[in-house]
Amino acid sequence: MSPAQMVHVEDMPPELKNSEQEETVNSNWEAALCMWLDSRLAAGAENVLATLMPDMERIMIAVALKHTGGRKQDAARLLGWGRNTLTRKIKELEME
Numbered sequence: 001m002s003p004a005q006m007v008h009v010e011d012m013p014p015e016l017k018n019s020e021q022e023e024t025v026n027s028n029w030e031a032a033l034c035m036w037l038d039s040r041l042a043a044g045a046e047n048v049l050a051t052l053m054p055d056m057e058r059i060m061i062a063v064a065l066k067h068t069g070g071r072k073q074d075a076a077r078l079l080g081w082g083r084n085t086l087t088r089k090i091k092e093l094e095m096e
Contacts, residue, residue: 058093061086 040048060079068074076086090096 054093057089058095061090061095
């Protein structure tokens with residue numbers, strides 16, 4: 001416990017700090033997605049997945065490759081894909 005009357009975030013064990021940060025990140029991206037979708041639908045957009053999915057895949061591929069130092073086989077595994085699927089998606093999304 002904290003020697004003071006108040007318990008601050010820095011007083012908490014690391015595993016609790018990380019879960020709070022993950023919760024904030026999770027709710028932030030979900031809230032941002034909801035706001036984006038709401039604004040697109042309010043503007044009369046249709047077939048919104050055709051816009052969203054390629055953008056989302058680009059981000060996921062880029063981050064996975066960053067985490068693996070550019071190793072496609074490892075990045076594909078992180079994403080739950082085979083290496084050929086990752087390579088095909090990189091071509092389709094013109095990420096080369």
